[in-house]
Amino acid sequence: MLEIKDLHAKIDDKEILRGINLTVKPGEVHAIMGPNGSGKSTLSSVLAGSEAFEVSEGSASFYGKNLLDMPAEDRAREGLFYSFQYPVEIPGVSMVNFMRTAVNEQRKYNNEKPYSASEFLKLMREKKKLVEIDSNLTNRSVNEGFSGGEKKKNEIFQMAMLQPKVSILDETDSGLDIDALRIVANGVNKLKNENNATIVITHYQRLLDYIVPDYVHVLYKGRIVMSAGKELAYELEEKGYDWIKKQFED
Amino acid sequence: MSITGTEIKLEQKYTSLFNDSKTSLDKVVSENVSSQRDKAIQLFEEKGIPNKKVEHYKYTNMVPLFEESYNVDFEHEVFKKNLSEVFNCNVHDLEATTIYLINGWYYRKNQLPETLPEGVLIGSFAEFSKSHPELFEKHYNQYAKNDEDSLVALNTAFAQDGFFIYIPKGVVIEKPIQIVNIMHSEQDLMAFPRNLVVIEENAQAKILLCEHTLSENKFLLNGVTEAYVDKNAVFDIYNIQNQHNLTTNVSSVFVKQKQHSSALTHNLTLHTGVTRNNIYIDMDDEHCESHVYGLFISDKNQHVDNFSFIDHAKPNCYSEELFKGVLDDAATAAFAGKIMVRPDAQKTNAFQRNDNLLLTENAKINTKPMLEIYADDVKCSHGATVGQLDEKAMFYLRSRGISKEESRILLMYAFAYEAVEKIRVPALREQIRDLVEHVFRGELNKCHSCALCGQESNGGYSCM
Numbered sequence: 001m002l003e004i005k006d007l008h009a010k011i012d013d014k015e016i017l018r019g020i021n022l023t024v025k026p027g028e029v030h031a032i033m034g035p036n037g038s039g040k041s042t043l044s045s046v047l048a049g050s051e052a053f054e055v056s057e058g059s060a061s062f063y064g065k066n067l068l069d070m071p072a073e074d075r076a077r078e079g080l081f082y083s084f085q086y087p088v089e090i091p092g093v094s095m096v097n098f099m100r101t102a103v104n105e106q107r108k109y110n111n112e113k114p115y116s117a118s119e120f121l122k123l124m125r126e127k128k129k130l131v132e133i134d135s136n137l138t139n140r141s142v143n144e145g146f147s148g149g150e151k152k153k154n155e156i157f158q159m160a161m162l163q164p165k166v167s168i169l170d171e172t173d174s175g176l177d178i179d180a181l182r183i184v185a186n187g188v189n190k191l192k193n194e195n196n197a198t199i200v201i202t203h204y205q206r207l208l209d210y211i212v213p214d215y216v217h218v219l220y221k222g223r224i225v226m227s228a229g230k231e232l233a234y235e236l237e238e239k240g241y242d243w244i245k246k247q248f249e250d
Numbered sequence: 251m252s253i254t255g256t257e258i259k260l261e262q263k264y265t266s267l268f269n270d271s272k273t274s275l276d277k278v279v280s281e282n283v284s285s286q287r288d289k290a291i292q293l294f295e296e297k298g299i300p301n302k303k304v305e306h307y308k309y310t311n312m313v314p315l316f317e318e319s320y321n322v323d324f325e326h327e328v329f330k331k332n333l334s335e336v337f338n339c340n341v342h343d344l345e346a347t348t349i350y351l352i353n354g355w356y357y358r359k360n361q362l363p364e365t366l367p368e369g370v371l372i373g374s375f376a377e378f379s380k381s382h383p384e385l386f387e388k389h390y391n392q393y394a395k396n397d398e399d400s401l402v403a404l405n406t407a408f409a410q411d412g413f414f415i416y417i418p419k420g421v422v423i424e425k426p427i428q429i430v431n432i433m434h435s436e437q438d439l440m441a442f443p444r445n446l447v448v449i450e451e452n453a454q455a456k457i458l459l460c461e462h463t464l465s466e467n468k469f470l471l472n473g474v475t476e477a478y479v480d481k482n483a484v485f486d487i488y489n490i491q492n493q494h495n496l497t498t499n500v501s502s503v504f505v506k507q508k509q510h511s512s513a514l515t516h517n518l519t520l521h522t523g524v525t526r527n528n529i530y531i532d533m534d535d536e537h538c539e540s541h542v543y544g545l546f547i548s549d550k551n552q553h554v555d556n557f558s559f560i561d562h563a564k565p566n567c568y569s570e571e572l573f574k575g576v577l578d579d580a581a582t583a584a585f586a587g588k589i590m591v592r593p594d595a596q597k598t599n600a601f602q603r604n605d606n607l608l609l610t611e612n613a614k615i616n617t618k619p620m621l622e623i624y625a626d627d628v629k630c631s632h633g634a635t636v637g638q639l640d641e642k643a644m645f646y647l648r649s650r651g652i653s654k655e656e657s658r659i660l661l662m663y664a665f666a667y668e669a670v671e672k673i674r675v676p677a678l679r680e681q682i683r684d685l686v687e688h689v690f691r692g693e694l695n696k697c698h699s700c701a702l703c704g705q706e707s708n709g710g711y712s713c714m
């Protein structure tokens with residue numbers, strides 16, 4: 001469903017992704033780990049369609065379509081979801097209006113009838129339960145004044161609303177206490193099925209106790225330098241990244 | 251009658267017009283109103299039409315705008331139709347008392363609700379100047395600063411009609427009073443509407459003043475509104491400006507406040523050619539509070555200049571000022587906010603902010619706070635920002651499947667909403683939220699029938 005080949009991306013002539021190869025199939029969970037600054041968030045936002053980066057080489061296809069040709073909104077409508085490492089606060093745009101617009105634009109794109117106000121509210125209520133998100137939060141402006149944990153829950157709530165095919169969760173665990181972590185992981189697990197896939201980006205193996213990966217990749221200096229099963233996560237937890245850094249120092 | 255530009259000095263064009271028209275000008279108003287003309291035209295002549303050398307007009311040169319030729323309607327004969335032939339305000343969800351002015355003249359067929367509380371006067375400035383001379387002697391031209399601004403003096407010299415509102419002691423008018431001023435003429439036209447509002451002790455009123463242009467001619471409006479807000483009184487004036495690109499609108503509001511009164515002005519410039527708003531708040535007593543707000547949304551070559559002067563003359567007063575601007579294309583704007591804290595005015599609280607969103611590199615804003623503080627125990631702050639649409643927020647919205655265009659609209663609205671939320675009449679706030687959203691969607695011209703879009707005859711024009 002998602003096939004990334006030799007992907008290079010740069011910003012201000014600084015090459016940050018230097019040849020990424022990754023194939024994700026329905027039903028799979030991939031974990032991407034790696035030290036700070038290795039390019040995990042860059043990879044996520046390039047895939048999501050950020051215009052801040054320039055793709056200089058390589059390809060990414062999503063269900064056979066050229067992902068890199070699509071504007072960000074079409075990627076989302078096709079079923080790609082990016083849970084931001086740092087969700088953006090947007091004062092003045094209400095959560096309800098934001099989500100209604102997003103859901104209905106997606107439906108329109110897929111030739112489905114937009115939800116009526118009551119259908120939409122029902123859907124909201126349902127999905128809010130799934131991630132145990134406080135009702136008050138959805139009455140506020142997008143992420144405005146949300147705590148770190150609330151922002152992350154809000155990302156998963158949006159994911160639940162949009163029902164994507166591939167979700168990229170960028171450090172969704174950082175800043176969460178153990179309860180919040182469990183709630184977020186539960187939410188992700190409940191949304192999982194054989195037709196969708198999840199890419200979990202994390203620093204720590206902790207989250208992977210809850211969301212169990214089929215594959216673990218290590219991203220370092222813009223390349224995937226190692227791929228293995230979930231046991232790699234434990235190894236990294238134990239030994240840290242230094243041995244990888246040493247091995248792949250340029 | 252018409253005046254044309256020739257070699258003569260610009261000011262002379264107006265002084266000769268004045269001398270030639272004095273009889274017609276005086277015909278409709280009281281002696282009190284006429285008697286103030288000579289001094290006013292003299293003040294005007296001394297200062298002339300403001301150009302950029304005039305400190306307070308630094309960002310808007312009025313000279314070329316006043317050099318253009320316009321007709322005048324001192325005999326009140328330009329508009330002879332029935333209002334419903336050109337204007338059909340059929341969106342009246344807003345529970346309001348609505349009256350119309352046409353070309354600045356009070357429309358004689360206005361129908362007022364039969365159940366206005368006793369003593370309340372709403373009607374023609376000209377007529378009330380004659381029937382209630384005592385109110386005019388006490389208040390007319392007492393608050394307008396003819397010596398500060400030559401265009402205000404020019405209005406006083408030519409003042410004939412407009413609206414007059416008097417709310418006696420203790421009377422609270424719940425519904426907003428909506429005044430719709432329509433410019434409609436077969437020729438280019440200049441008008442000098444003059445309005446007077448008197449809110450007595452413990453009384454309350456909210457005015458919604460909508461300004462529209464309904465024919466494709468060039469218009470020059472130079473209007474003045476004076477408002478006296480007595481002890482414990484509450485007064486709001488929301489001025490919605492939706493005028494076509496050939497309009498020059500100079501609009502001056504003077505509010506005089508007494509103890510424990512609360513006043514709010516809100517200038518919403520949604521479409522214009524050139525707009526200059528002057529807002530003067532004189533807190534002439536202790537414990538007054540004033541709220542001075544504005545929202546301007548401009549594109550193409552529109553120009554909006556907001557000038558405000560908040561005078562903290564006495565101790566313990568509070569003022570809060572917020573102007574927000576969204577400029578697209580090559581639109582230009584200016585904000586100059588003067589706050590005067592006089593030596594006497596201890597314990598003053600004064601806050602001012604002007605935030606601007608520039609959507610293109612060609613849009614331009616000049617913003618200038620002017621604080622003069624002569625008291626030491628005060629809390630004052632001011633700030634101005636100029637920014638672009640937040641790229642991160644754009645990406646966030648788009649990454650959820652919201653189109654670029656829709657994301658832009660959401661963010662523009664998000665920027666403006668703080669100013670809209672300042673409206674303190676809930677029903678009105680709702681209406682204006684919608685209206686502003688229409689503006690951002692580029693739908694205002696079409697469905698609100700900007701005259702230049704040729705929708706006039708559809709009769710589907712809605713004022714709110």
Ligand SMILES: Nc1ncnc2c1ncn2[C@@H]1O[C@H](COP(=O)(O)OP(=O)(O)O)[C@@H](O)[C@H]1O
Nearest residue numbers: 011016034035036037038039040041042043052
């Ligand atoms: N907007 C940007 N401008 C310049 N450099 C950037 C920008 N975003 C990321 N980088 C750089 O790209 C590299 C990878 O960053 P990032 O993708 O955030 O790493 P990770 O998510 O793995 O911690 C870092 O060196 C970072 O400084």
Ligand SMILES: [Mg+2]
Nearest residue numbers: 040041085171
């Ligand atoms: Mg990161």
